[in-house]
Amino acid sequence: MATLQKIRDKGTLLVIVIGVALLAFVLGDLITSGTTLFNRSRDKAFVVNGEVIATKEYADRVSEWEEFQKMTSGQSSLDENTSSQIREAVYQQMVRERLLEDQAKKLGLTVSKEEINDLVQGENISPLLQQLPFFVDPQTGVFNKAALTEFLSVINTPSTSAQPEQQAMVDQYKSLWLFIEKMIQYQRLEEKYVSLLSSAIMVNDTEAKNYFDLSQQNADITYVAQNYFSIPDSTVKVTDEEVKSFYNKHKKTFVLEAPIVKLSYFTKEIVPSDEDFAEVEAESKKA
DSSP states (O other): OHHHHHHHHTHHHHHHHHHHHHHHHHHHHHHHHHHHHHHHHHSOSEEETTEEEOHHHHHHHHHHHHHHHHHHHTOSSOOHHHHHHHHHHHHHHHHHHHHHHHHHHHHTOOOOHHHHHHHHHSSSOOHHHHHOGGGBOTTTOSBOHHHHHHHHHHHHSOOSSOOHHHHHHHHHHHHHHHHHHHHHHHHHHHHHHHHHHHHHOOOOHHHHHHHHHHHTOOOOOOOOOOOGGGSOGGGOOOOHHHHHHHHHHTGGGGOOSSOOOOOOOOOOOOOOOHHHHHHHHHHHHHO
């Protein structure tokens, strides 16, 4: 009874304490959710057909392409120009892949394991494999299927006696092969999609006749080519009136698809100082 009486006497205080605890829980959940949503919105490299491509996925693909470029070229590092070209190529490739995957899914197009095996070890070796330098005979410059077979045997045969350096190299080649295999699969899927579209498009009689008539029209012409890069800029004078006239006649070619924004910003990494560490350490000792 005494305990119950104490609860009654402190009822108001308990309500306040419980209310504060609930409020802290709700605010904590909101803050956590807000942080998650903020990070999710920030973690966006680009969007393809409504699908958000995460920064990490894009960065991982760029790393794969860079490693592939290093191994195929024999380079240990890449210059900034090559890295920039790779980033653009990865972006274009990922956009093409997402669009192709969407259409292939709607049409039921797939690439089976049997097709992959045929493109790798069968009679119809993928053109991609035939172009890779480590599968080409250095003497003849022709694709060497034996080199490919040996490569696959090395990465697929488990070895318990391999040295750590050798095993690391094998693991690296395995990652390289998975990357190549994905490219082969995508290339085959794209070929099937293009073939399907080509088969669905028919040329009517009028188009065939027009094409034939155009192919029969021949002409002999004589011309002189002048590369404008060979003309010094100092010898050409362009007035403001000529520039304005050209712009007015070709306004459509200068229409911007997106507005140009001049943006200035700076980044600053917040790093705790020695004083901050000392203060936290002192507080922890007091606690």
